[in-house]
Each structure stands twice: as C-alpha cells, then as structure tokens.
Amino acid sequence: MSAKYILSGLVGSFAIAYVCDHLIADKKIFGGKTPPTVENKEWWEETDKKFQAWPRTAGPPVVMNPISRQNFIVKNRIDQ
Template structure:
C-alpha cells in the first residue's frame, strides 16, 4: 500500500507543477500583449518620439480622390480561365451552350 500513496503524491506534484507552469505561461503571454499594446499606443498614436501623421492618412480628401481615380479606369478582362496548379497550365473556359 505505501507504493500507491507514493504514486498519488507524484501525480499530485506533477499536476501542481503543470498548473504552476500554465499560470506563468498564460500570465507572461498576457503581459507581453499588454506591453506591445502600450508601446504601440505611445509610439505610434501619441508620437512620443516625434513626427507627424501624413496628410494622406489624416484627411479623407486623398482617399476620395484615389477612389475616384480607381473607379474611372476602364475595366477590361479576357475570357474566364481554369487554372491547373499541378501542371501550371491555364486553359480558356468556353461557355457551354444550353439548348
């Protein structure tokens, strides 16, 4: 019977070690995310090291003009293509005639 008690104690100590390791791993991962978020806020958003936000990001005029230019481009396309990634050959798909 003493062996059974020893096995139980070993299992309990292993479980305790796993619990402690999990606690430290989860805590350190959470702390690293918090640190990364704080660095991102202070360095990028609050401009602690100086610098300015580019006009293209700060105002919506640039976005509107860019969108207008993209919408003005003529859109042309070729026939639909079926791609075969194994042989790296592309084949033009002919429309099936439905009668």
Template structure:
C-alpha cells in the first residue's frame, strides 16, 4: 500500500514538473516577452539613469506595518 502511495506521489511530481516546463519554458500557450526585456538599448539607458541618481540619504523613515505608509522620523528635542 505504501509503495502505491509513494509511486503515485512521485508520478504526480513528475507530471507537475513536465507540465511546468512545457507551459512556462516552452511557452505552450504563446506567452509574450515585453520589448523592454528584450531590448538591450533600453537596459543600457535604464542603467545610466540608475547610476546618475544622487546617492544622498534622506531623513530616517519608519513604515507603519498596518497601513503600509512611511512616516518621517523627526528628532525629539530634549530639554
């Protein structure tokens, strides 16, 4: 009984893997690749923009995990 269950589980894993490879990697149902992904010039221009941004830090920020909003942390004046 255990051999049948193990064999069935192994077979289902193999079928799922083969289906994944055929559908996603070989694009059985077509699938598209955005032009930006395949365009080398777009990648170069994007990289230039990222490298050109100033690398200065802003004020410290804390994220509220409930509302997913960022709040700037202001220093407290003591005294």
C-alpha cells in the first residue's frame, strides 16, 4: 500500500526536477545566455586535444588502502 505512494512520490519528484532543470538551464527563464565556448564544438575538440597532450608526471600506481592488501608483517608478542 505505501509502496505505491513512495513510488508515485519518487516519480513525481523526478518529473518536477526535470521540468525545473529544463526551464532554468535550457529555456533560461532567469536570463543569461550560453557561453560561446560551450556552443562551439571546435573549441571543445581543441581543449580536449590540449588536455590529452599534457605529459603524465605521476609516479607508479598507489594502493589507496594498504591494510586491505595484507602485506604487512605481524610479530608475535613473545618474539619482541
């Protein structure tokens, strides 16, 4: 019973969000205009080429969580 209310509320909120986004971003109801750099496809292609041409200066890959790799040495308390 409550699932239909939850689902209809979720679908309704997505519909309202889509309409608001379309009106504000695409129709520009509050004014403004799209920058020429966004409208110009050639500009996007050149920018992408520039970013892809930058040299990579990073070192070797880094493990984000070294503890999860279990590559550390655990000593017994007796041996210490």
